[in-house]
Amino acid sequence: MTFTTHSNNQKPMNTLHRTLAAIGVVLLGTMLMAAGALAQSAWKQHDMNRPRPPVVTPPIQSLPVPAPADAVVLFDGSDLSQWQATDGTPTRWEVADGAMISVAGAGYIQTRQAFGDVQLHVEWAAPTPVEGTSQGRGNSGVFLMGLYEVQVLDSYDNETYADGQAAAIYGQYPPLANAARPPGQWQTYDIFFRRPRFSPSGGLLEPARLTVVHNGLVVQNNAELWGPTNWLQSLPYQPHPDKLPLAFQDHGNPVRYRNIWLRELPEHQPEPPADAYTEATVTISPEELEHFVGKYGIWEVRREQGRLQMNFYGPLFLDLIPHSPTRFSLKHTAGTVEFDVDANGDPQGLTFYLGGSTYPAKRME
8 A cells, every 4th residue: 555645735745755655664554543543632633613722922032043062953044955855856945035945836845864853943934925824824844754743834813723723733732822923023943852662563662742832932742642743634653764854844835944953862861881780788787787876967877677777858768778887878879878987886977978979977976
């Protein structure tokens, strides 16, 4: 079955999707769609009766927003060297006055580089003079991985369905607020995207997630996508590469974009080495442990159920794990406690080590 989808301009989706079909990303029909879809809204897609988000006047912003030092600058106003058409040929989008402009009939534009988890900054402006209404007015879209769309639309005093207005996750989630500026004014999207995770066998481990800040207002808050966005379809996830190009939509309207940059986010938090926490422990008799019980400055050490515990700034007591007759670590933390003992083995104080800092305390009488 050919993998063809349609966006909200009712035109076949880009060649990226057909490429995915060639590597096995195939829709398996209605049965698979029902089985593979995540929980969805009770609202039907594009329902005009769905409540519109409240209109909120966005704050004044200082634009353009400069790219941070570690950003990948995708468009700085000078050329489209980072971009191409979805079939790999040069794009027919235009550059004028520091902006790249969607050209009717030119098709989608996508990055030459592929990305996964990102922080993306986009500045865009709806065309003037105003032409058209609803979805025919200032329509474009930002497609993360070419599959997951944050809608671009002139939503300033423009009635349309809630899940298709500016900053909607198209066909899935309306924005929490309509933060649109008037057409012709520059607007900002700051998008935080976590790609979906798939198992080696192709099963969905984690859905994609999107947070969107539109003109300084949070309008999508860690929204969990139930699959790729699409027009008139609710598609289930299909396994795809960990990185795919970013794409912008040609919907026939001359929407302008400028100052496009992103930061690639780490796919995983670093894990400690396998032997990082394998320090040997020792056994200390209850009688010996009892010697350590007492007050040490602002802290208290007690014996509870055959082990030492120490409190930290309040009622919280943490277990102390013995690694030598005088050295203990805090369970589940990287903190350590070293007791200072005299010639008779009686503690005179302790030193608490945590986060590169040292906290000595004398034992109180």
